[in-house]
Amino acid sequence: MPNNDIEITTICADLESSKFTLLSSGHDADEQDRLNAERLAKKLPKIKIFGTGGTIASKGASASHTAGYHVDLTIQELLESIPDISKICDIDYEQLCNVDSKEIDESSLVSIYNGVSAALQTFDGIVITHGTDTLAETTFFIESTIDSGDVPVVFVGSMRPSTSVSADGPMNLYQAICIAADKSSRGRGVLVSLNDQISAGYYITKTNANTLDSFNVRQGYLGNFVNNEVHYYWPPAKPEVCHKFKLGLSPAPNGSSSNFPTVHVLYGHQSLSPELVKLVAQTCEGLVIATMGAGSLPSIVNDAILELSIPVIYSKRSMDGMVPRANMPKHKSTATRNNVIASGHLNPEKSRILLQLCLFERFGLNEIREVFSNAYGG
Ligand SMILES: NC(=O)C[C@H](N)C(=O)O
Structure with a gap:
């Protein structure tokens, strides 16, 4: 049985607390029980993280390149680049696909839909890494098809590849995880965390093809993230105008794109x-x-x-x-x-x-x- 637990050294300055344990799906049952017992004792929120690819998971030719890069990092590798979150939440992660978001199609949407639906049963928050080009289509699809109740579903991407100077991916991912773990995010449905801003997945649109501040939402940001603090401007709400479809899609490993x-x-x-x-x-x-x-x-x-x-x-x-x-x-x-x-x-x-x-x-x-x-x- 492979041991998927890995120890990760983060960029946290405090070496003592800079190690945490990541779990990938598929541990043996005893180990899972032990870890669940530990989680319960600590009472930290459980966060599920799905990787789908995008610039956040990409590498370029050099530190100065911010174009012409390619998807090359797994969700596990991405998690190795963020500050220590061991005191904030317990995480479990899964790679759903690893593509530039121009390749996201109906079968990818179905696999994200199935992943989110299953994770809602056991996790307190969900994070999904995604390319920014078509992120707003996926968030719109998920908000239109899943009632996540209290559980926040936070999408995150980046505009610079992981190899670039001042790559925005690690901070964006760190913020997304903190947002998903924060009690004040409950009851807000599908969120997007990018460039310190929190927005509604239903309304958001990519408005700039290049800058870090690439997303805009005319209905207004819901909140922001500054120095480890999540701030919301409004009480929890979901988009009133969103029609909810009850698709009842069954888990299909190969997706059901042909049905769409x-x-x-x-x-x-x-x-x-x-x-x-x-x-x-x-x-x-x-x-x-x-x-x-x-x-x-x-x-x-x-x-x-x-x-x-x-x-x-x-x-x-x-x-x-x-x-x-x-x-x-x-x-x-x-x-x-x-x-x-x-x-x-x-x-x-x-x-x-x-x-x-x-x-x-x-x-x-x-x-x-x-x-x-x-x-x-x-
Ligand atoms: N910034 C990005 O993520 C753009 C990338 N081409 C994507 O959508 O996957």
Whole structure:
């Protein structure tokens, strides 16, 4: 039986307390019992940490490189780089996948969903390391599909690879673990911890492709982390507008990506071709369009869309603002807008996930409209 316990020396200045024991999933039962008894005696919160990859788990060519890096660190190696957390919580970790977040697909989402669902039963907090490029899609998916009750589910990434000068990964991960272990994080659902800020996973968006301050949330940050202290600006709350899907996905090691309907996103621009829209519509079960303003598209494109039999969500290129229902086009002869639905404040990539979930649940047009009306669209 392999012994997966490892001793880790951290960068903590206090050598005496700078060693702690990490557990990976799969210890023998006696050892697990002993460690559980120790945990209970100490009454430290139990935190589950999942690794999925991203820049936080990447290495570059040299300390000055902040681009052109590749994923190369396991979650165990990442945990070796953080300050001592042995007095804050007990941790258990698991590698779900180890990829740049551009590779995260429906089967990865299902494996994160299954990991979080299982960990909710026995852990006080959950941390997930993830690439920042598509992090907001995963947090939106998890908030839309899991009711985590009191247990905080904290996503974290970084903008600089682990090898760079002033890499932000270790501090971001340390903060995420502290946030997950902190009582004041309970009842807040899916959180994102990045660059000292705490945000709601439902609302957050990546707004800068390069800086450390890469995430923005127009609804406001929920709190911050300074000098080992977690501060929240508001009492616990979850996004009221979030529709909760009860997927009931069973653990499937290979994921169930094929079960998720295909939804494509098209980017609106001057002279957008109705032919392109019709062509793409033949290859999917639903379509999202990033319209030019609050739902505006060339009239010939609107006319082509209104003839389609699949649902089409009108989202927006602009980061802020929303697409209201009142701006949806109507069919010239029937004056109906059957298959056309406004995304409200949801951006194209979140609209895509929401439509996928609706189609996965086999919702009809009225039900889909109702779900999007939660986000002030419909
Ligand atoms: N900062 C990052 O994590 C970007 C990276 N390409 C990713 O999303 O995996």
